[in-house]
Amino acid sequence: MFMNxxxxxxxxxxxxxNFVQLAVKxxxxxxxxxxxxxxxxxxxxxADWGTVxxxxxxxxxxxxxxxxxxxxxTSRPNEGKLQLNVNLGGVAFLDEVQTTHDQRxxxxxxLLERTFRSSRCVDLESLCVAAEQHVWCIRVDINVLNHDxxxxxxxxxxxxxxxxHFRRPDVTFADDELRIYxxxxxxxxxxxxxxxxxxxTYCIYKSSGQPIVDPTLLEENAADSxxxxxxxxxxxxxxxxxxxxxxxxVRTIMQCARNAATRAKAIVDFIRKALSMDEERRLQGSRxxxxxxxxxxxxxxxxSFRKLMGQQNQELQAPINEKMEVDxxxxxxxxxxxxxxxxxxxxxxxxxPMDSSSWLPQDEDSQELPTPSEASSxxxxxxxxxxxxxxxxxKKLPKKQDHSDSEEEAKQVI
Amino acid sequence: MTTTSTIVMxxxxxxxxxxxxxxxxxxxxxxxxxQDETVVASKAGPLRHKEPSTFWVDNYQRRYIxxxxxxxxxxxxxxxxxxxxVDIGAADTASISYLAFEAATKKNRPDLNPGDLIYARVLNAxxxxxxxxxxxxxxxxxxxxxxxxEGFFFxxxxxxxxxxxxxNCPVLAALTRELPYEIAVxxxxxxxxKAHSLRETIALANxxxxxxxSGYAEIDKICDNLGDFLQA
Numbered sequence: 001m002f003m004n005x006x007x008x009x010x011x012x013x014x015x016x017x018n019f020v021q022l023a024v025k026x027x028x029x030x031x032x033x034x035x036x037x038x039x040x041x042x043x044x045x046x047a048d049w050g051t052v053x054x055x056x057x058x059x060x061x062x063x064x065x066x067x068x069x070x071x072x073x074t075s076r077p078n079e080g081k082l083q084l085n086v087n088l089g090g091v092a093f094l095d096e097v098q099t100t101h102d103q104r105x106x107x108x109x110x111l112l113e114r115t116f117r118s119s120r121c122v123d124l125e126s127l128c129v130a131a132e133q134h135v136w137c138i139r140v141d142i143n144v145l146n147h148d149x150x151x152x153x154x155x156x157x158x159x160x161x162x163x164x165h166f167r168r169p170d171v172t173f174a175d176d177e178l179r180i181y182x183x184x185x186x187x188x189x190x191x192x193x194x195x196x197x198x199x200x201t202y203c204i205y206k207s208s209g210q211p212i213v214d215p216t217l218l219e220e221n222a223a224d225s226x227x228x229x230x231x232x233x234x235x236x237x238x239x240x241x242x243x244x245x246x247x248x249x250v251r252t253i254m255q256c257a258r259n260a261a262t263r264a265k266a267i268v269d270f271i272r273k274a275l276s277m278d279e280e281r282r283l284q285g286s287r288x289x290x291x292x293x294x295x296x297x298x299x300x301x302x303x304s305f306r307k308l309m310g311q312q313n314q315e316l317q318a319p320i321n322e323k324m325e326v327d328x329x330x331x332x333x334x335x336x337x338x339x340x341x342x343x344x345x346x347x348x349x350x351x352x353p354m355d356s357s358s359w360l361p362q363d364e365d366s367q368e369l370p371t372p373s374e375a376s377s378x379x380x381x382x383x384x385x386x387x388x389x390x391x392x393x394x395k396k397l398p399k400k401q402d403h404s405d406s407e408e409e410a411k412q413v414i
Numbered sequence: 415m416t417t418t419s420t421i422v423m424x425x426x427x428x429x430x431x432x433x434x435x436x437x438x439x440x441x442x443x444x445x446x447x448x449q450d451e452t453v454v455a456s457k458a459g460p461l462r463h464k465e466p467s468t469f470w471v472d473n474y475q476r477r478y479i480x481x482x483x484x485x486x487x488x489x490x491x492x493x494x495x496x497x498x499x500v501d502i503g504a505a506d507t508a509s510i511s512y513l514a515f516e517a518a519t520k521k522n523r524p525d526l527n528p529g530d531l532i533y534a535r536v537l538n539a540x541x542x543x544x545x546x547x548x549x550x551x552x553x554x555x556x557x558x559x560x561x562x563x564e565g566f567f568f569x570x571x572x573x574x575x576x577x578x579x580x581x582n583c584p585v586l587a588a589l590t591r592e593l594p595y596e597i598a599v600x601x602x603x604x605x606x607x608k609a610h611s612l613r614e615t616i617a618l619a620n621x622x623x624x625x626x627x628s629g630y631a632e633i634d635k636i637c638d639n640l641g642d643f644l645q646a
Binding site for chain 2: 010012013014015016017018019022023026028030
């Protein structure tokens with residue numbers, strides 16, 4: 001197996017950075033992808049429940065979920081615990097100083113915490129055995145085996161897949177006595193989910209307005225800013241992490257968000273499909289993959305995103321491409337206003353149900369967005385009003401992002 | 415150079431060289447070690463032989479070990495007094511004095527900043543002190559050395575770098591038939607490349623990276639259809 005093409009981190013020298021900036025400007029990528037093409041996602045399930053290896057091109061992440069009975073916290077006595085533990089040790093960043101290495105794993109850890117813990121994707125109350133006494137503590141170990149960019153997506157996909165794959169033993173609590181059943185006595189129980197979040201990463205460069213999705217390490221290091229958006233399968237925003245120095249306008253972020261939501265949905269569908277295929281394999285009793293080498297080796301039973309979702313993906317991809325191209329066109333001022341009003345109109349509609357049912361799927365809303373005919377017709381009569389309104393949204397939107405960033409809950413953006 | 419290769423393992427005694435050493439002088443290259451009267455391999459890989467009597471082990475390696483006279487590509491890390499710290503992919507960062515550039519004086523310093531790429535020669539390499547680089551030859555001319563601006567830069571294994579630097583290497587000749595380009599290959603497994611357009615540079619870089627892990631024998635075959643790589 002040929003891992004990273006070099007031992008040292010790419011994208012740290014000026015020629016590399018300038019070259020990537022130039023390439024992005026000309027809409028070219030080093031591996032021949034287009035700016036909105038993602039690398040193939042490959043899932044491999046291990047013999048144990050909750051062991052998943054994910055590879056995104058050369059980026060490889062291995063996650064393992066374990067569970068244990070423990071005491072709950074006093075503040076939440078009837079909830080189980082979910083612990084995420086990131087280990088970047090598998091990657092040798094030899095030209096990295098210790099501080100940036102720590103920073104990297106901290107950033108990744110906090111992103112995963114926000115995506116999975118703060119968004120409350122796992123129903124922790126179902127993990128309670130006896131309130132204030134015994135709860136299940138779920139621990140997710142995320143081991144980064146190789147880093148070729150976009151560690152965020154790889155780890156969120158791996159974590160989600162591992163949590164969905166994981167099964168805990170059944171347990172009863174009677175007369176102050178815990179009884180844990182083995183797999184032979186009672187069937188293991190999968191975890192309960194409230195929603196399924198997956199992140200999508202974009203890189204933004206000063207030289208071009210077009211963000212690129214799923215960056216490689218070279219692209220990521222050369223990028224001026226990296227935006228990570230976590231969406232769940234109901235297309236609700238769970239996390240937004242925007243950093244860096246490139247000036248990004250609201251439109252770019254909204255465009256990223258729209259594509260990320262579609263992508264996240266496709267990924268979750270893919271994980272579901274892969275899980276069902278793995279289940280089938282287990283029922284058939286075919287040979288399970290044992291050990292680490294088997295898991296990341298060539299002989300493992302690999303489930304590829306492109307292969308599994310090939311048919312559906314093409315259907316999905318087509319409208320996205322169209323949308324991106326439309327957005328790309330250098331647009332005159334009135335059209336900008338149109339987009340703003342469009343966003344606003346959809347926002348007004350989503351604002352109302354947001355508080356009452358933030359978890360419920362609302363597909364109508366997401367379909368509401370691309371209706372330029374409606375927006376333009378509403379725009380026709382009231383030019384001045386629109387201008388003032390669009391100013392209002394400009395102020396409102398960034399605020400809203402801050403909100404969703406810091407707030408510990410998933411909110412709808414689309 | 416013979417292309418037939420025997421694979422040797424670390425610790426393996428190589429009697430063929432010992433036999434030859436009885437009759438004439440033998441030069442042992444990297445990966446071979448003399449222990450009293452025996453010759454032992456210290457690295458794993460194919461044993462290479464160059465007439466009349468030079469032997470070395472061509473092991474797969476990514477970590478560069480500096481040696482005097484090597485031409486390397488380095489990234490400037492920082493300025494430290496009258497030195498620049500340069501990352502050449504070795505265990506330690508190398509240093510280059512600002513006087514080690516063509517026409518540099520105390521008043522006229524070269525304009526180097528962190529992140530710049532330089533092509534330099536190793537002046538001094540010892541296990542105990544940090545390697546020292548120069549960007550001029552013995553008569554004070556820069557020759558091919560100096561700062562590399564623009565272009566694209568990537569890293570590969572030391573083997574690939576060595577292979578490209580080999581005399582009459584078929585790869586670069588085959589690529590020249592397809593496209594005009596400028597290239598600087600460092601023995602430390604770093605390559606700088608510049609072609610007319612961005613697309614051409616990307617294609618060339620991909621073609622060179624594709625050669626990674628191909629042996630000497632296969633490379634001639636691959637070179638015949640390198641053009642296909644460039645098309646893709």
